[in-house]
Amino acid sequence: MIYGTGYAQVKSALETDIPLPWDFGMFKLAATALSAISGIPGGIFAPSLAVGAGIGTNIAHLFPGAPLGAFMLLGMVSYFAGVVQAPITAFVIVTEMTNNHAMVVPLMASALIAQATSRLLCPEGIYHALAKGFLRAHTPDAPAQQLSGPERS
Incomplete structure (x- = not known):
């Protein structure tokens, strides 16, 4: 049940x-973290x-009386917005995936709260951090290039 994206399991639970x-x-979460740490594209x-x-x-x-689907959607938006720190992207994606427009305001609020909380722990989202690491790894000798210009004299 943990193998793969989890899309089928979540879709089934929502339906x-x-x-x-x-x-x-x-x-x-553990499987995703291990996949990322090991370098396996997941x-x-x-x-x-x-x-x-x-x-x-x-x-x-x-909250036994509350609808399960609402909590699942709020969890999806909150976790995703916290990881990528892109709240608008998070709530738009979940709203469009589920076609549940009645939840737009709660999804927006949870995405903004999740992003603010995430920024307290880490100032940048995962995609920005990964991009910076990729640029560092693939930019040949960046400090030496900066010193070789006319400013050096």
């Missing part, structure tokens, strides 16, 4: 209102949505 297993989010986008859905499912258990 049937049957919750994901309590450990789905935790194991999906992606960030879909696994982040799956982790968020798992976290939303766990939080939904604290």
Whole structure:
């Protein structure tokens, strides 16, 4: 159940209102982290949505009368917005994926709160951090190039 993107499991849970297993989010997070650390291409986008859905499912258990799907969507948006620090992208993607326009305002609010919380822990999102690492690794001798210009004299 942890292998892959998690899309099928999350879609099934959203459509049937049957919750994901309590450990789905935790194991999906661990699998995604291990995949990234090992260098195996596993992606960030879909696994982040799956982790968020798992976290939303766990939080939904604290509110037995509330709809499971709403908590899963809020978890998806919150986790994704926190990871990539792009709140507009997060809530638009989840709104378009689910075609649930009734949840736009709560999704927007949770995305903004998640991004603000994430910025307290890390000033930049994962895509910016990965891009900077890629540029450092693929820019040959950047400091020497800066000193070789006319400013050097």
